[in-house]
Amino acid sequence: MSLSARLSVDIGGTFTDVVIEIGERRLSTKVLTTPRAPEEAVVSGTRLVLERACLGFPDLAVFLHGTTLATNAVIERKGARTALVATEGFRDVIEIADEGRYDQYDIFIDKPKPLVPRRLRFTVPERVDVHGAVRLALDEAAVRAVAARLREERIESVAVAFIHAYANGAHEARVREILTEECPGLWVTLSSEVAPEMREYERTSTAIASAYVQPLMAGYLRRLEAAFAAEGSRAPIQLMTSGGSLASLDTAARFPIRLVESGPAGGAILAAHVAAERGERKVLSFDMGGTTAKICLIENMQPLKGRSFEVDRAARFLKGSGLPIRIPVIEMVEIGAGGGSIARVDELKRITVGPDSAGSEPGPACYGRGGMHPAVTDADVWLGKIDPERFAGGSIPLEPGQAEAALERAIGAPLALTTEMAAYGVGEIVDENMANAARVHAVERGVVAKEHTLVAFGGAAPLHAARLAEKLGISRIVIPPDAGVGSAIGFLRAPIAYELVRSRYMRLDRFDPDAANALVEGMTREARGLAESAAGGEALEERRAAFMRYRGQGHEIAVDLPVRPLQGGDQAGLRETFEAEYRRLFERHIPDAVIEVMGWTVWVGTCPAEPPALPTPERRPGPRPIGTRAVFDGRSGRRTEVPLYARADFTPGATVAGPAIIVEEGTSTFVSQAFEAMLDGGGALVLERRG
Secondary structure: OOOOEEEEEEEOOOEEEEEEEEOOEEEEEEEEOOOOOHHHHHHHHHHHHHHHOOOOHHHEEEEEEEEOHHHHHHHOOOOOOEEEEEEOOOOOHHHHOOOOOOOOOOOOOOOOOOOOOHHHEEEEOOEEOOOOOEEEOOOHHHHHHHHHHHHHOOOOEEEEEOOOOOOOOHHHHHHHHHHHHHOOOOEEEEHHHHOOOOOHHHHHHHHHHHHHHHHHHHHHHHHHHHHHHHOOOOOOEEEEOOOOOEEEHHHHHHOHHHHOOHHHHHHHHHHHHHHHHHOOOEEEEEEEOOOOEEEEEEEOOEEOEEOOEEEOOOOOOOOOOOEEEOOOEEOOEEEOOOOOEEEEEOOOOOEEEEEEEOOOOOOOHHHOOOOOOOEHHHHHHHHOOOOOOOHHHHOOOOOHHHHHHHHHHHHHHHHOOOHHHHHHHHHHHHHHHHHHHHHHHHHHOOOOHHHOEEEEEOOOHHHHHHHHHHHHOOOEEEEOOOHHHHHHHHHHHOOEEEEEEEEEEEEHHHOOHHHHHHHHHHHHHHHHHHHHHHHOOOOOEEEEEEEEEEOOOOOOEEEEEOOOOOOOOHHHHHHHHHHHHHHHHHOOOOOOOOEEEEEEEEEEEOOOOOOOOOOOOOOEEOOOOOEEEEEEEOOOOEEEEEEEEEHHHOOOOEEEEOOEEEEOOOOEEEEOOOEEEEEOOOOOEEEEEOO
16 A cells, blocks of 8 residues: 555643544544653554554654653653753843742742752853854863763763854854763753744753753654664654654754744644634634643634743742743643642632643552552543443543542542532532633733633543533634544644744844845745755745844744845834734834834744635434433432434534534533534534523
8 A cells, every 4th residue: 555644642730642644534533641661652542543544654644643641751850951051140040030030929939949959050261242152262171171070970961051052053063072971971051043032041950951951862762763763664753843843863862952832833833723714814723632631821812922931840830930842832821720630628728720630650549550649530530421331442441439438538528518419519620720821821911711611632622621611701612623632633634844944133223234134144044945855845935034022122023024135124114013903902003213124033834724714504303312411410419311313423513402422433522501502514522602
């Protein structure tokens, strides 16, 4: 058989989702993640879907992959033994940070714990100024002395972050040459390559995080490559990046920090695709899996993007409480609220959920794998929203009795509640946590959440989407086809691309087109080379932008640039474009104020085709139920027999009123009494508020 199958795999904290597409045909499965050797779950899950498709590993045309392994390594502090080499006098940049406090009134504040302890932070004499001119030559003897210390400390990976290296990375490059010579086998990460931007704290933090996860990620990717080659696969492996594009395996191994939010980024790409198919201009993407929930705003069919985010926050909703990472990223809020999130009663006798998760080993109590703590999935099972016989397509048998016992022991008994009310309390708390995260994210972007359509996917999201929408005042929910493996499907819709960002200061009233062109053209060549390594001959497009601000401001606005050499006459057009975007965001601009260009970005990649318009089916009665479930409603305090439907029995236009449960292989959708559900022309379930 000719190569025709496209494979997509998303590794989460609990499940590994596997999807295969052959033309218009799509098959999927969910298997439990194998934390000690993640590639084992990938291979076994791939084998399952290939057998169902009557294909083999040699039939794979391409393999698209996303994973939370890098994120988990940082959060759980399971990365390499890492050191830092900095400019003399700047050893403590990552602890001084920006001298801010994310909660200025908390005298017991917990600041993010650095990935590199102070005794493993070394310095050498050297100095480059803000323009890239060398003020003090690199002391190579000092570098060799540091190399000896690295050997003594058995360092596996080192980050090199010098002052103003974004303007001139020559000293960092020379340090890598010396360390490679003195310490064979040492992984070396340069800040001038990973994050060539100003703001020393963020750049240093990013370089350290990349060095911290590089041995782990590079090792995993090479093992995965070898495992698929051993099965006979010749398909190129492409990795999803945090910015929503695909990169080659070699590029991902070189810059592993770009994979930190790769799984969630796939979900945002799927939500944008769903929005484009239906002409939805205001969408709130809701991805709830086994470990976390991710919420992202999609405006005008495009996910909102940023240049930085934080990982491992000490305070869930407080900016500045995590480790800053400076890379192109899809903006979203992520909280520890998944099906495996553990529920407990705190010292104030309150039910709390997460952020820790039961994961896949041992998993929620109802998995029967030794888990003793109740999780959100246990609550959903005992409330009746999950059919134990059809969970994960029947591949994972559930034990409701174990869920009941765990809920009674950890929640019911301490609070003198019935097991049903304990489970209802867990569900309400996790739904409120997610609603609060959505409110915060919307307010930060200056939008109103209730004006958006909720696009829900992931193994647990369709179960909780209706209640989340009720809390947010949202009237329309879209559950796309194969929602349980949504992020993996998103990988199949992502462009192959690479984005570069570099800092180079320039005042607009003193615009130097020659200097700007030299920088941007060099970035274009580099980005094109990295994109071509994964594109396999596909046509590439290019986008350029500058990050601009009024003089004295702390944050910039992205302004599109023409894809051609800049000229002196472009100065007026850039000012006009900046002021128009400034007015859109802040209602008015500042006439005649000095404008600064702080950085430049180049995106080179493939451009996905426009999705076809979907037919609008006429509403018709839904299919016959395949059974009923006794679902507990905490507001009435009793169980009600709710009809159970198979999603496969729905035809376009088929409509059922809530309450109802619609089951499929990867997830189940709970339609509350406030909604009715219809299958649209694109195969998505659309929940509309009744009345």
